[in-house]
Amino acid sequence: MASYNTSDFKKGLKVQIDGDPYLMVECNFVKPGKGNALYKCKLRNLLRGTIVDRTYKGGDSLEAADVTDIDAQFLYRQADTFVFMDNANYEQYELSMEQVDDAWKYLKEGMICSMVLFNNRPISVSPPNHVVLKIDYCEPSVKGNTASNLTKPVKLETGAEVICPAFVEIGDMIKIDTRTGEYLERARG
Amino acid sequence: MSERRDEHDFLPTASWERLRLRAELLARTRSFFAERGFLEVETPLLSADTVVDRHLDPLAVVLPDDPRRPDAGRKLWLQTSPEFGMKRLLAAGARAIYQITRAFRAGEAGALHNPEFTIVEWYRCGDSMTGGMQLVSEMAEALLATGPAEQVSYAEAFRLHAGIDPHAATSAELAELARRWGIEVSPGAAALDRDGWLNVLLSHLVEPHLGQSSPTILFDYPASQAALARVEGDPPVARRFELYLRGVELANGYHELVDPRQMRERNRTANRGRALDGKPELPEESRLVAAMEHGLADSCGAALGFDRLVMLAAGASSLAEVMAFPIDRA
DSSP, X not given: OOEEEGGGOOXXXXXXXXXXXXXXXXXXXXXXXXXXXXXXXXXXXXXXXXXXXXXXXXXXEEEEOOEEEEEEEEEEEETTEEEEEETTTOOEEEEEHXXXXXXXXXXXXXXXXXXXXXXXXXXXXXXXXXXXXXXXXXXXXXXXXXXXXXXXXXXXTTSOEEEEETTXXXXXXXXXXXXXXXXXXEEOO | OOOOOOTTTTSOSSOHHHXXXXXXXXXXXXXXXXXXXXXXXXXXXXXXXXXXXXXXXXXXXXXXXXXXXXXXXXXXXXXXXXXXXXHHHHHTTOSEEEEEEEEEOTTOOBTTBOSEEEEEXXXXXXXXXXXXXXXXXXXXXXXXXXXXXXXXXXXXXXHHHTOSOTTTOOHHHHHHHHHHTTOOBOTTGGGOOXXXXXXXXXXXXXXXXXXXXXXXXXXXXXXXXXXXXXXXXTTTEEEEEEEEETTEEEEEEEEBOOOHHHHHHHHHHHHHHHHHTTOOOOOSOOHHHHHHHHOOOXXXXXXXXXXXXXXXXXXXSSGGGXXXXXXXXX
């Protein structure tokens, strides 16, 4: 089993502690008093969602989590269950709202997402960094108002709300950065 | 695991506004020392000597005899600070000197560390630790527009924020205290020695309180953490101090050790610690030891992390925000 030394520690690393997979969400290298190196880490349990703070000393190591990343196509949503398919082997996976987390805002049927499997069970899914979605509803824009700093909330075809410049209209296709939830630009239909 | 190369990573990570602030602070640092009669000096980055410290890992560079065999030749060390060179200048008669240069430390990378960084280091003869602390406080006032620094001893800070006497507590007592405060450590870190536990408590319980309203100078460190500071008093403490601002350690100073016999002893202890950690030993004899044999004037010296200074001045939270090209883009 692969393992990571403290010098490999960084945000985003997937490690295994006591059999559970964890995501390193923060890692701060410190050397208080010019002494031994310490790594103050925040780790999220990928099965339970709990966060633990743990301090490692230089030279410690952590096992790599037995996780695989696959490309999964989003098929459909049924109430709070999201169904995906591994395009390589047509295997289907069901994720709960909790597992999908914020990604639900951007999921559109047919979209290829990246999914993390632990022991062959899905534990998280992320949409592409940039997605194009249709505006389902927004207040009409005011004629003649060209000020570019005005914004308004809009409702997307997925049901999520994002903040957009005031000039966008119902039916517009817009590009969003899914990592920040920010509007990027109007996309050609 | 392969990482996708970012096609924009030729760009600096700091904004032009911050790079201009950096240049301005460099100029103001030079005027600060010039106004006080310090001479700006330069010493080699590549040296046969290096600081012997259990926890400081220098980078080795080979000076090839034959350019066709770049790996064979004399080994020199990239300096972890200009300490040795500057003290040799003191032994040669310098009275007040400063230097702004690069320093290199292997394995140190993070929001507040970069393996290559800019260091400001200075020495003034005749200063005791009090004089050295006064000077570093004036420097923070001049460069960061702070009020004068408050001074708190290491022991007082631990009593106040951790509720323990750091000079008397055993390592088992320190470990137990960490546990009571809910500090979770890895199984490997649970075997830390006394200084290791002091550092865990310092970083979790003490440092976050330091330098919050005005800068704080922590002084009189445990004798076991003296590095190259002299040790005096009862209980014996290292005449060493560190300046903190907003929880960030900014400068470290010593009332300098001048005794070559003690210097050799500390080098040996440091190398024994390095051997325990599985790290190569470093040369114990050096031209600094020779300078000490010749006679080193009584002085106080300190070094400041210039990148951290700019970071604090800019209100940023990582060195990458104030350096053009941190190690990932170097």
